[in-house]
Amino acid sequence: VPSVNRLPKHLKLLTLARDLRRRKARDRAHLFVCEGVRAVEELSGSGLSIEGALTSPDLDSHPRAAALAETLRTAGIEVQPVSDREFESASDTETPQGILAIGRTPSRSIGEIPAESGKSLRLLILDAIQEPGNVGALLRTAAALEVTATLAMPGTVDLWNAKVVRSAVGSLFRHLCFASTWDELDSFRSEHGVTIWGADVRGDVLERNGRPPERLALVVGNEGQGLSDAARTRAERLVSLSIAPDVESLNVAVAAGILLYELRR
Amino acid sequence: VPSVNRLPKHLKLLTLARDLRRRKARDRAHLFVCEGVRAVEELSGSGLSIEGALTSPDLDSHPRAAALAETLRTAGIEVQPVSDREFESASDTETPQGILAIGRTPSRSIGEIPAESGKSLRLLILDAIQEPGNVGALLRTAAALEVTATLAMPGTVDLWNAKVVRSAVGSLFRHLCFASTWDELDSFRSEHGVTIWGADVRGDVLERNGRPPERLALVVGNEGQGLSDAARTRAERLVSLSIAPDVESLNVAVAAGILLYELRR
Numbered sequence: 001v002p003s004v005n006r007l008p009k010h011l012k013l014l015t016l017a018r019d020l021r022r023r024k025a026r027d028r029a030h031l032f033v034c035e036g037v038r039a040v041e042e043l044s045g046s047g048l049s050i051e052g053a054l055t056s057p058d059l060d061s062h063p064r065a066a067a068l069a070e071t072l073r074t075a076g077i078e079v080q081p082v083s084d085r086e087f088e089s090a091s092d093t094e095t096p097q098g099i100l101a102i103g104r105t106p107s108r109s110i111g112e113i114p115a116e117s118g119k120s121l122r123l124l125i126l127d128a129i130q131e132p133g134n135v136g137a138l139l140r141t142a143a144a145l146e147v148t149a150t151l152a153m154p155g156t157v158d159l160w161n162a163k164v165v166r167s168a169v170g171s172l173f174r175h176l177c178f179a180s181t182w183d184e185l186d187s188f189r190s191e192h193g194v195t196i197w198g199a200d201v202r203g204d205v206l207e208r209n210g211r212p213p214e215r216l217a218l219v220v221g222n223e224g225q226g227l228s229d230a231a232r233t234r235a236e237r238l239v240s241l242s243i244a245p246d247v248e249s250l251n252v253a254v255a256a257g258i259l260l261y262e263l264r265r
Numbered sequence: 266v267p268s269v270n271r272l273p274k275h276l277k278l279l280t281l282a283r284d285l286r287r288r289k290a291r292d293r294a295h296l297f298v299c300e301g302v303r304a305v306e307e308l309s310g311s312g313l314s315i316e317g318a319l320t321s322p323d324l325d326s327h328p329r330a331a332a333l334a335e336t337l338r339t340a341g342i343e344v345q346p347v348s349d350r351e352f353e354s355a356s357d358t359e360t361p362q363g364i365l366a367i368g369r370t371p372s373r374s375i376g377e378i379p380a381e382s383g384k385s386l387r388l389l390i391l392d393a394i395q396e397p398g399n400v401g402a403l404l405r406t407a408a409a410l411e412v413t414a415t416l417a418m419p420g421t422v423d424l425w426n427a428k429v430v431r432s433a434v435g436s437l438f439r440h441l442c443f444a445s446t447w448d449e450l451d452s453f454r455s456e457h458g459v460t461i462w463g464a465d466v467r468g469d470v471l472e473r474n475g476r477p478p479e480r481l482a483l484v485v486g487n488e489g490q491g492l493s494d495a496a497r498t499r500a501e502r503l504v505s506l507s508i509a510p511d512v513e514s515l516n517v518a519v520a521a522g523i524l525l526y527e528l529r530r
Contacts, residue, residue, distance in 0.1 A: 038489075133398055137516040144508040144515050171512060209474070224303075241526070243409040247436060250409050251402040254522035257515065261506070261523045 013052045013080045017090035023158045032160035035100045042170030049104040052078040056087035058098030065099045092162040108178040113149045115192040122147045123217035127231045128155030136167025137253035143171035145260045150177040203238030212263045278317045278345045282355035288423045297425035300365045307435030314369040317343040321352035323363030330364045357427040373443040378414045380457040387412045388482035392496045393420030401432025402518035408436035410525045415442035468503030477528045
């Protein structure tokens, strides 16, 4: 974002944070916005690089936020106080907590998946999941249930969207997750022998105490549309959970949580 | 909302819908707003009474919405077209789908829980859950996993909040769920013999294939604070799920989903 460099110093971070609300700007700059006390605490402890932070006068009513700003300053990170109005112009939350950090997106790729033969493997594949809160909850679930990696397929909301960052509560910073493509997954699969299962309400009801494949990728589909054709043609099996007949489906993060728990190694 | 009656006819429903964004107005009028094509379809098929509906010019770009408006009209329900701007003033979503209905809140109480002795029972207790999206996902999960009833304890967001209505995707209309109190639960428990378990990250890791009590109430706590003292003093056991050591917790709806699935009768 070169034009930012010509701005007065105290506006640089603010302008950058505002700009990063657009996916294109995030992709180009390899930066993202992380908002709220808990998320910035997680970011600060994650080892990811922080480019700077903004604080608003609201900071004073959040003791943990003030302590956090001090921690960042001590670590040599620029912390820029701005007015409430300026802060809100960069903020994505309805109730800002007075602190927002700009983090550097880690470069991650499918080659980083620990896939030595003989080792068991669990992948979660997000097939056009569109609700940022769902994607955040899915990443948090994958990290908690020790999924090896999560791949965000085309049509899925950007993993570095501010709402995803917030709802992932830190898991985004540590769990191996990244945007990928079906071609990339195909290559990985043929090299490393991974079975693909798709979650689908019309699939086989998952048996309890079954013996799932050692190396398994579970695909979960779009909130309204379900699995894409790309997922359906690749899935060797469609699985579902037994639910009440008058209920159409579970929330995608809840369904993935139950399936991943049941399929855990 | 008596003042509404003095308004010109075409503004009555609009003013009412705007008013119903406040919990007090919903409590007083026993009405709620249901927004979006899918949610209004679910409402229309649920048997709950619909007081009226608003449509915006957006309706024309959603074929299902236009058909739905026609269905409502055929059923004798007043459907009032308003401008985009008027619609947005009553709407709670960022991308309105051109239809919004005003539904009548069903009167439900703890006495309706089918609790004949000998029968197994599953209750879900929401202990100050504050995020409407989480409450919606919890209700959807409870309905799908055949929980007998869900009780929203003090501190929990209003079940008839527009965001809860939307994220519950119809389950709110059919699943037996209502606001309650700890005193009410205590009376019910002493009369019907129900065991209370609390979900807590420091609780016993839930055994697989265990034999949970036949009549069980599972309490899930606030997103940030966990279980309240009221819940802790009542819980006979705290249970948790085995998760990765570097992850603090699961999303509350995901955790409840896995626990309820494991504890299913």
